[in-house]
Amino acid sequence: MFDLNKDDLAGFDVVVDALGGWTPETVDVIEDGEKKLADLLQGTNIRLVVVGGAGSLYTDAAHTKTLMDGEDFPEIFVPVATAHAKALADLRKRKDLNWTYISPAADFQADGERTGKVIEAGEDFTLNRKGQSVISYADYADVFVNEVLNPTHNKERISFLQA
Secondary structure, three states, X not given: OOOOOHHHHOOOOEEEEOOOOOOOOOOHHHHHHHHHHHHXXXXXXXXXXXXXXXOOOEOOOOOOOEHHHOOOOOHHHHHHHHHHHHHHHHHHHOOOOEEEEEEOOOEEEOOOOOOOOEEEEOOEOOOOOOOOXXXXXXXXXXXXXXXXXXXXXXXEEEEEEEO
């Protein structure tokens, strides 16, 4: 990915950034990868759609506190959540780039059931009627692909959870 150049991306309508890293040695690829792609796409009509994180979702009305700021946020996820928050902050500064950042729910379940019933939330950490913030990979993939194919959020972060 880091060897890509502008010509490699010419002709595409959308580029999806789903690059991730979990270890101290690899977590920087989240921010560095987003920045690399954003730099390549800036000034083009190609959209960048990012698989984001939930840790940067806001937990207060003033949008000054995030999920990862809470004392119950698992310490093991802080580096990943911080990297995603930095990547999102970089996107927000860009004026000549079409991007969408899509956060999953806090409980992002690899083996979870596809329900087809999701709630679109914006910047705020949201709970469903059961008091949960959960989404399966399958439901997330469905809403993600829908946003890629039918873009409705430009220069925005959105999030999804199961109803």
